[in-house]
Amino acid sequence: MTPAARVQAAIEILDHINQGTAAEKALTTWARRARYAGSGDRAAVRDHVFQALRCRRSYAALGGGTNGRALMRGALIDAGVALDTVFTGDGHSPAVLDTEELTKGRDPAAGAEQGNLPDWLWKRFETALGTGNARLSAQILQQRAPVTLRVNSRLSTAPQAIEILKEDQITVTSCDLIDTALIVIEGARRVAGSRAYCEGYVELQDASSQAAMAALSVAPGSRVLDYCAGGGGKTLALAARVTADWFAHDANESRMSDLPRRADRSGITVTCLETNAIADAAPFDLVLCDVPCSGSGTWRRAPEAKWRLTSERLEELCVLQRDILQDAASLVAPDGQLAYATCSLLPEENDHQVTRFIDQHPDWEITLQKSWSISEWGDGFFLASLKRSGQKT
Incomplete structure (x- = not known):
């Protein structure tokens, strides 16, 4: 052509x-x-x-x-x-x-048109981020996202993975966000067929998501449930760091269809739970809720999402997020940890949700809360970790 x-x-x-x-x-x-x-x-x-x-x-x-x-x-x-x-x-x-x-x-025109956002979302970006950061974030969202790999620390080190990737003419560079992240600068379309990927030395995962999982504390031997697992990337990232019992669940079970194969090549075992099996498997020492959200931190990867999102749909997502947080809390062991995550930049999906949960459950407290802004190398991401009051972190 x-x-x-x-x-x-x-x-x-x-x-x-x-x-x-x-x-x-x-x-x-x-x-x-x-x-x-x-x-x-x-x-x-x-x-x-x-x-x-x-x-x-x-x-x-x-x-x-x-x-x-x-x-x-x-x-x-x-x-x-x-x-x-x-x-x-x-x-x-x-x-x-x-x-x-x-x-x-x-x-x-300046503002939403230059920022390539709907008017109603531009106003929320400015409120949440400030005008300067809103412009910067919007500008980054107009660029192509990097292809980022996570080094599987169970099987490889970053230098070893880099050498294995070279066998398939894939060139990468390190990333300041997290030492397990490698940014592909040449040969991105060869990754899926490369030995490094097929044998589990690397996985595709955004650098901010990797950094968020590295920020979570997981004790060896813990029972961990990824409650909104999707493809299971965050489970695999956590499991690369520590030996524990890993469980995954998603309301749409088909999203996890590839997880057993990916886990096997990564050198770990993950038990996929149907919804009606979760209560019997509880309690868990850590329940991670990477909830459905607007995805505003990832819109350079899925740009049509920002045009399809409406204020009504955002409110529906916020209700769903509150419900998931409430349900997941009941699965946490008495001395366990509840983690809440989104790939959103919007406060109503992030700190507002955590604050609301704490207000309604005064026996819980926030032990970790962190946001990752959209950057050249990473998506926007939010993470909060909660424990029942009086627990040691």
């Missing part, structure tokens, strides 16, 4: 997304239909689509509209590419721009 043909493919996919199709589904449908597209073509088209979603409002302003053609016009203008070199109408290139299209477009 020519560069212009890739832009045309992105235009068509963005139009499907605008009609309500999920981004991943729209990309998969296009890839199945476009048998002629090689792996490099598919990667380039995907990059176009996700960058347009990250910068949807500013590209819409620059391109003069919200359809696929306008968004890609905005993207090209932002990148300093001459439009007439892409919109040529030749072969599979986008059709030539008409007079109306050429006259549309303007610079994005």
Whole structure:
């Protein structure tokens, strides 16, 4: 595919997304239909689509509209590419721009438009982070997220993992956030098939998430439940540090389908619990609740989420978070620990939830509370650890 043909493919996919199709589904449908597209073509088209979603409002302003053609016009203008070199109408290139299209477009307005957030979310970002940090966080969310690996300390050291990764032409660099994190700077698309990954020396995991799990205290021999496990990445990160009895649960059990295989290659055993089996397995010395949330700290990875989130949906998530925290507390041993985590930047999902729980349960107290801001190397993340009052930390 020519560069212009890739832009045309992105235009068509963005139009499907605008009609309500999920981004991943729209990309998969296009890839199945476009048998002629090689792996490099598919990667380039995907990059176009996700960058347009990250910068949807500013590209819409620059391109003069919200359809696929306008968004890609905005993207090209932002990148300093001459439009007439892409919109040529030749072969599979986008059709030539008409007079109306050429006259549309303007610079994005300061605030939510430049920050590429809905107006209501921009106000919450400013309230939560302050205007300066809101602008910085919004700017980082417009960039592609790094591919980050976690060194499995059970099987390898960082220098050893780096050498094994080199066998598959994967180049990494260390990360200041946590010494187990390696940032991939070359060969990211080779990670999944590499020996380092397939044999459990490394796992894919954001650096902030790694740092949060490293901040949790887990005693050897503990019984630990990852209550909202998803794929189980946080269980594996904790288990790399200490020998304990590991349990995982998720309301959607299919999310854990790959966990036994991942645990096996990491050198650990994880017991996956169905919902109706949790009470019989309790109590636990640590219950970790990485609750469903807005994901605002990870929107550069899943940018369509910020456009689909509504204030009503955010309130629904907050209610769900409160319910999960309440349910999980009942599973904690008398001298155990309850950990609450999100990948959100919004206080109503973070410290407000913890404060509310403490207000309603005065026999509990906060022993650890920490936030990780969005940075070049890590997502936004929040962690709090609670114990019953009077316990030693």
